[in-house]
Amino acid sequence: MLTAASAVLLVLVAVSWGPLVSLDRGIADGLHRWAVGDPATTGVMRVLSDWVWDPWAMRAVIAVLFCWLLAHGERTLAVWIAVTSAVAAIVQQALKAAVGRERPVWSDPVDTAHYAAFPSGHAMTATVTFGLLLWLLARFTASRVALAALLVLAAVSVLGVGFTRVYLGVHWFTDVLGGWLLGAAVALTAAGLHARREARRARPRP
Secondary structure, X not given: OHHHHHHHHHHHHHOOXXXXXXXXXXXXXXXXXXXXXXXXXXXXXXHHHHHHOOHHHHHHHHHHHHHHHHHOOOHHHHHHHXXXXXXXXXXXXXXXXXXXXXXXOXXXXXXXXXXXXXXXXXXXXXXXXXXXXXXXXXXXXXXXXXXXXXXXXXXXHHHHHHXXXXXXXOOOHHHHHHHHHHHHXXXXXXXXXXXXXXXXXXXXXX
């Protein structure tokens, strides 16, 4: 379902479907006026976007998790999350190159970004990272409190980073939406494939 939704959105973005373009422009214009008129909030958004929720910060979380899993003898899981994170980055960059969507252009920008716009790397990387974190926490603990806390943090971070990218005028809303959909699809696919692998290994040999 997520993959299908991502594909539909990709096609609509690629052909510059009018209603989608109008939606993007309306949201971008409104948020840009806010960003220009509120430098204090814009400063906070830049810190969150460029440091706290930056893709390299998210990959650093995966690197720490990779080392933790290795230290606890979970080599397969460690490799699995590292490969998933790498695949997500490759898919993201390949789609950016294929679609070649231009970023918003402003006469008075409050931030800058480079390369093509669709999908948002920040949104996709955060979604993949927190999706993997939730999956692994569910595997290793039955604590509802811990899962609920991580779920709240994941929701705030994934939605928050998407908002900062549009607020700062470096992405269209549909870039962010595409990042969310694709990131969720990658994380769920990784978890599903791992579950199938475990199920096959658990079957008794004839």
